[in-house]
Each structure stands twice: as structure tokens, then as C-alpha cells.
Amino acid sequence: MNDEATNQDVEERFNTVKRLYGDRLDEEQLEGVRTGVETIVRASQAVSAVRLENGDEPFSVFAPYREEG
Amino acid sequence: MSDSLVFKSIRQLGGLIRGREVSPTELAEVFLDRLERLGGDYNAVVTVTRERAIREARRAEQEISSGRYRGPLHGIPYGVKDLLATKDGIPTTWGAAPFRNQVFDYDATVVERLGAAGAVLAAKLAMVELAGGGGYWQPNASFTGPGITPWDKNRWSGGSSTGSGAATGAGLVPFAIGSETGGSIMSPSSNCGVAGLRPTYGRVSRFGAMALSWTLDKLGPMCLTADDCGLVLEAISGRDPKDPTTTSHSFAYDDSDVGSRRFRFGMMENVTDHVDEPTRTNFERALDVLAEVADIEEMRFSDLPHEEILQVILFAEAASAFEEIVDSGKLAELTAPEDRFGAYPRVTVLAKDYINALRLRRLVAENAEEAMSPFDALVAPTRSGVATPVNQGFRSATLHAGKDTMMSLGNVAGLPAVSVPSGFSEEGLPTGIKFMGRAYEENAILAAARAYQSLTEWHERHPPDLLPAG
Numbered sequence: 162m163n164d165e166a167t168n169q170d171v172e173e174r175f176n177t178v179k180r181l182y183g184d185r186l187d188e189e190q191l192e193g194v195r196t197g198v199e200t201i202v203r204a205s206q207a208v209s210a211v212r213l214e215n216g217d218e219p220f221s222v223f224a225p226y227r228e229e230g
Numbered sequence: 231m232s233d234s235l236v237f238k239s240i241r242q243l244g245g246l247i248r249g250r251e252v253s254p255t256e257l258a259e260v261f262l263d264r265l266e267r268l269g270g271d272y273n274a275v276v277t278v279t280r281e282r283a284i285r286e287a288r289r290a291e292q293e294i295s296s297g298r299y300r301g302p303l304h305g306i307p308y309g310v311k312d313l314l315a316t317k318d319g320i321p322t323t324w325g326a327a328p329f330r331n332q333v334f335d336y337d338a339t340v341v342e343r344l345g346a347a348g349a350v351l352a353a354k355l356a357m358v359e360l361a362g363g364g365g366y367w368q369p370n371a372s373f374t375g376p377g378i379t380p381w382d383k384n385r386w387s388g389g390s391s392t393g394s395g396a397a398t399g400a401g402l403v404p405f406a407i408g409s410e411t412g413g414s415i416m417s418p419s420s421n422c423g424v425a426g427l428r429p430t431y432g433r434v435s436r437f438g439a440m441a442l443s444w445t446l447d448k449l450g451p452m453c454l455t456a457d458d459c460g461l462v463l464e465a466i467s468g469r470d471p472k473d474p475t476t477t478s479h480s481f482a483y484d485d486s487d488v489g490s491r492r493f494r495f496g497m498m499e500n501v502t503d504h505v506d507e508p509t510r511t512n513f514e515r516a517l518d519v520l521a522e523v524a525d526i527e528e529m530r531f532s533d534l535p536h537e538e539i540l541q542v543i544l545f546a547e548a549a550s551a552f553e554e555i556v557d558s559g560k561l562a563e564l565t566a567p568e569d570r571f572g573a574y575p576r577v578t579v580l581a582k583d584y585i586n587a588l589r590l591r592r593l594v595a596e597n598a599e600e601a602m603s604p605f606d607a608l609v610a611p612t613r614s615g616v617a618t619p620v621n622q623g624f625r626s627a628t629l630h631a632g633k634d635t636m637m638s639l640g641n642v643a644g645l646p647a648v649s650v651p652s653g654f655s656e657e658g659l660p661t662g663i664k665f666m667g668r669a670y671e672e673n674a675i676l677a678a679a680r681a682y683q684s685l686t687e688w689h690e691r692h693p694p695d696l697l698p699a700g
Binding site (some may be wrong): 167201221 | 574578593595
């Protein structure tokens with residue numbers, strides 16, 4: 162993802178937070194939120210950059226529940 | 231007699247109790263007095279549980295008098311990080327002002343198990359609000375004030391298990407329970423000069439513990455020695471139907487003599503690239519000491535984005551765990567200004583990115599297992615630097631410019647690690663060395679740490695102004 166696309170992604174996600182919670186955050190806090198969103202976008206990009214095979218499953222195994230005993 | 235009980239290990243105190251040289255009530259009084267008198271100096275204590283402690287100590291005394299000795303924790307006072315639920319009307323505050331009056335009607339499994347081992351709950355200990363779930367970047371992030379290391383009242387205790395580290399290091403309790411999601415046992419252990427054990431994920435039940443990140447949260451002991459960590463882990467570990475993530479791998483502490491054992495340690499290449507001078511110097515000295523008992527080889531992990539994987543998992547799970555708190559507006563009541571907005575961005579983590587991080591987690595774990603299998607443990611400085619000033623933002627400090635791969639990888643893969651003191655800076659601040667092992671290999675890393683502690687005496691040093699008079 163190039164810088165422009167990254168910035169657009171950050172802006173769109175930031176606007177989601179602003180729409181949901183903007184009424185309770187001041188300008189300084191909103192800037193902090195924007196920085197937090199940038200961190201998430203960068204981390205997500207790093208995760209997505211690693212090639213995974215279709216069969217690579219999540220490391221959380223679901224097991225049907227049965228009461229012990 | 232009572233003064234000489236402070237800064238003794240659990241094993242030493244247990245011997246005195248078993249030999250009837252000291253009674254559990256006498257021991258409880260010593261530590262309750264110190265908690266009440268000194269706890270505030272370090273912002274280490276939320277609640278001294280005096281009434282419950284005296285009740286539990288008297289019961290221990292009666293049992294021991296009648297010949298029923300439960301083991302090395304019987305009659306030993308302890309404290310828990312205040313994210314563990316306790317009954318009897320004792321508040322469980324999660325370190326956060328909005329929850330300062332929160333009360334549960336049950337004990338966390340860890341508290342129950344310590345009770346079954348005969349230990350005596352003496353205090354609920356301070357912590358960073360919501361265990362750092364707000365994204366704090368400076369120490370003043372708890373309604374009880376910033377955690378302070380017993381070694382310097384102007385320096386941070388490390389976090390988020392601030393009180394567990396400070397109270398143990400100050401001799402206010404013989405041991406404490408902390409929690410780690412991304413460094414919260416290792417950091418205060420190093421800053422406060424104590425031994426801290428992060429168990430394998432699933433080794434210790436989290437039932438009754440505040441959830442920050444279900445697949446990362448772990449509970450573990452903080453003590454004066456690695457040996458004591460083994461004693462406590464044996465008491466608190468094991469399968470718990472109330473926590474489905476607990477493992478069926480049982481743990482029995484192997485405290486056999488390590489005298490003649492030779493270890494094989496791995497060390498990540500460039501592991502000291504981003505650490506400060508005293509930490510590097512003390513780590514290099516520690517390697518010289520360890521060379522007496524171990525062969526040490528450089529190794530490397532695959533080039534995966536460990537820190538980013540940790541972030542995505544933590545942020546996504548915390549967004550769910552704290553959804554109610556976020557929506558309620560209670561974040562505005564938190565102490566640290568950055569915690570009042572830090573959780574909001576996390577609603578933007580995409581589901582596919584969280585799932586991808588969990589898929590990468592398997593690769594991280596498999597790679598770690600392969601890379602670590604030749605070794606008894608990996609060694610590294612516990613933290614990149616000594617305790618930072620209590621009024622300084624630690625995330626912005628240049629000491630922490632580098633990524634801590636051992637921390638990220640270890641927590642993503644759920645691997646055990648133990649930190650023990652490795653020396654002091656010229657200013658008298660402690661540094662730590664950590665031994666990280668393969669999954670379920672707590673006995674291997676504890677043996678390594680015990681071997682190191684048998685060759686050094688850093689763990690026998692305590693803050694001079696906290697030593698009992700006489």
C-alpha cells in the first residue's frame with residue numbers, strides 16, 4: 162500500500178471513530194486517536210505483508226463444549 | 231526475631247514456620263505492618279486485607295499446631311495484583327478510578343489455590359489502570375499514583391504489575407502475583423530487582439482475573455528468588471474447568487540441585503543493540519558468569535513481524551474486552567490523559583487482520599519451537615534500560631527505540647520466561663537478565679535461573695533504607 166492509500170485508510174478509520182465517539186473527545190484527544198489509528202494500520206500492513214497459504218489456519222482451535230465429569 | 235523475617239525467601243520462611251520458630255500470625259503482623267507503614271511510599275498497595283490475613287494466619291497456625299502442614303506456602307503472606315477477584319467485601323479495582331468500589335463475591339482461582347496451599351492474603355496490590363489497556367505511555371496511570379521502585383523514589387517501578395514488583399522488592403510481602411500480556415511481569419521484576427516468572431500460556435487459570443486479551447493474558451509469581459517462583463507456580467498451576475484455556479500439562483516443580491548440570495543457552499544475535507550501557511555491561515558480565523555452567527551460542531528467529539502480530543491481537547481482543555467500558559464513557563475518569571482516548575482507535579482493527587495475526591501466530595510458534603529446541607533457554611537482558619524517571623514518558627525514551635523481539639515473540643507464542651536481577655547501575659538501579667524457554671519448560675528456565683543465582687548475590691541485595699533496623 163503506498164503512502165496515499167495508507168493515509169486514506171487512516172482517514173477513513175479515523176472518521177469511523179470520530180462518528181462513533183467524536184462527541185466525547187476534544188481536538189487534542191482526537192489527534193491522539195489519529196496516531197493510534199496510524200499504529201493499527203501500520204501493524205495491520207506488516208501482518209498482511211507476510212504470505213500465508215490457504216491452509217494456514219488460525220492458532221485458536223475451536224472445540225465443542227461438553228461439561229466435565 | 232520479627233525484623234529478621236523481612237527479605238527472607240519463601241523457602242527460608244517456610245522452614246521457620248515448619249520448625250515452629252515463627253508463627254503464621256507473627257509473620258502476618260510483620261508484613262501487615264510494613265504494608266500499612268511503607269506501602270504508600272511506593273504507591274504499591276490498594277488495600278491491606280488485614281482482617282482476612284489474620285483469619286487465614288490463625289487458621290494456618292491451628293493446622294500446623296495440630297500436625298497438618300500443607301507445604302512451603304503454609305502461613306506465608308502474599309499480595310495479588312488488584313485485577314484478581316476477591317470475596318469478603320474486599321474491593322477489586324483494576325487500578326482504575328471508575329472501579330475503585332468494585333466488589334466480587336468470589337475468589338479468583340489463583341487466590342483459591344494459594345488459600346488451599348495455606349498462604350495468607352495480606353494485600354491487593356497497585357497496578358496500572360486496566361493493566362495498561364488504555365495504552366498508557368507514562369507512569370502516572372493509576373488512581374493510586376505512579377508505581378515507584380524501592381531502589382529510588384524518583385524512578386518508575388515498571389508496569390503494569392507495579393505494586394507486585396514494588397511490594398516484593400521493598401519487603402512488604404514475601405511474594406506477589408502479577409499478570410503479563412505484553413511485558414507486565416518482566417518489566418517490574420527488572421525495575422524492582424526481584425525474580426518474576428511468566429508461565430506458559432494456559433499454565434495458570436485466569437478465572438477471576440480482569441481480561442485484557444484472552445489469548446495473551448497470563449498470571450505468574452514475583453518473588454525474591456527463582457526458586458520461590460517455582461514453589462508458587464506449583465501451587466497455582468493446573469487445569470481449571472472455569473478457564474478452558476488451562477492446559478492438561480501438569481507442572482511439578484523440580485527443585486533438584488543444579489550444581490553439576492551444564493546448560494546450553496541460545497542468545498539472539500544483536501540482542502544488546504538497543505539497550506543502555508549499564509544493562510549491556512551487566513548482561514555481558516552475566517554471560518561471563520554463565521559461561522561457568524553453560525555453553526552459549528548465537529541464534530536467530532525467522533523474520534516475522536512479531537511486535538505487529540502482538541499489537542493486532544492485543545488491540546482486537548482489548549476492543550472486545552473493554553467494549554462496555556468504552557461505550558459507558560468511563561474512560562474519561564481514568565488517571566492518565568492518554569488512557570482517556572487510547573482504547574478508541576481499536577474499534578478499527580479489521581476482523582481479517584486479527585484472523586491473519588492468529589494465522590501468523592502459528593508460524594511464530596512453530597519457528598520458535600524449532601529455533602529454541604537445541605537450547606535449555608534463551609538469555610537476554612530483561613529490559614532495554616534501567617528504571618526511567620517517574621515523571622518521564624517511557625515509550626518516548628530513546629532507550630526503548632528498538633523492538634523487543636523476545637518480549638513480542640514470547641508473548642505471542644505463549645512461552646515461559648523468568649527474570650532475575652543481574653546487577654546495578656552506578657546510580658544503584660537494578661538490571662535484569664531473563665531466561666526464556668520452550669512451551670511448558672518452566673523447570674528448565676527455573677533451573678537455569680537458579681544456577682545463575684547460585685553464582686551471584688544480586689538477589690541478596692535489598693534497598694538499604696528498607697532493611698529492618700538492627
